[in-house]
Amino acid sequence: MENFVLGDIVAFKSHPYSSIQNSVFETVIAGESLLTPPLMVIGEILMHTRGSYDPKDGVEIHKKGSKSCKCFWFNHDQLQFEEAWISEKQLKLIQKSEVISQEDLLYSNVIFKTASLETGKKKSSLSSKNGTQTRVDNYILSFVAPAMQVISVKKAEEKDPKYDEKTGQQARIIDQYLAKCKWFNPKSNKFSEKFIPLALLERLPVYGAEILEKISEMVNEQTTLQIKKSGTKIPILLQVSSSFCLNGSYYLQGIDLVKNKPDSFLIEPDTGLPDTVSPILESWPKFNNHNEIISVKDFISDYLGKYRFFKIRYGSFHGEVTNRTVEGKTISDFLIFKNQEDKEKQEIKHFVGHCLLRNAVRHFRLDRIQSIQVINIKK
Known part of the structure; x- marks a missing residue:
């Protein structure tokens, strides 16, 4: 069972996102995206020190030692924050997150912790036209919270006991401070305000x-x-x-x-x-001091050991011209048919490197390179 703490970003277990290798697994959502539950933040934790049972049929509701989490999310339809108690057994961790300090928080800008993940959430739609199916990805903005301003900070009121009176064990974990946040609500055409636990918030950077x-x-x-x-x-x-x-x-x-x-x-x-930086260091075709064109081999050789990437304009065997970015490796000779009508292979020099367009090593004949630019990134 995951050891949830205040400020953790969580989701209902049916949510397609997951926590992987200190990161978040994000996937495009197909089908009815509006049925995908929101990402939430834990703002309070209740420990079931004695367990509980349904008085009608005796079925166990909460196992002794288990936890329930008060989870918060932003309702984009109402443009308000919502909350619900959910058993830890129904939740999965999406991202660990620290609680911000209350120091110097007054009048600073903050945002709900799930905003960046909710902004990047995508849905996939399938359309058909003239018998051809195409799939298009669009963003889902169902639960994106607004940027807010903190207009006051206060200590959280402890209305319910934090410790069990019979066992002495901690029964509730709450945030020590609440921030009164203010944001514009276009649905009501006025500003909304709400006290929100600090565990739910992130500070926004200050741009001078x-x-x-x-x-x-x-x-x-x-x-x-x-x-x-x-x-x-x-x-x-x-x-x-x-x-x-x-x-x-x-x-x-x-x-x-x-x-x-x-x-x-x-x-x-x-x-x-x-x-x-200046993006392009040098270009070919290039001429020397005697107004003679420098060979493409000599040009590449001058920069190959010092700079990583070359942009080339290349004509293929079939006459197709493409622009490639190549992480240069070497210049080598290969036995090939120079022309279609040749009967014997010849040694032809090639520029060998990792082509970012094809994501694989490719060999480019020097006599088919039409132009080259040296990208200003050193090895």
């Missing part, structure tokens, strides 16, 4: 004028940032195109020039912004 000006400058100048995300081996070169605010936090978004796909980056004021 200086960092907001920097964000604006990066968007206007289409700055490129080198970002190393934890758990990933390949850094991101994010060419910034815009910014957005999600759950009270600011993000930069743009194109990752390494993988050639959209990406975004969470700005954390306490850690600062990543380094600004």
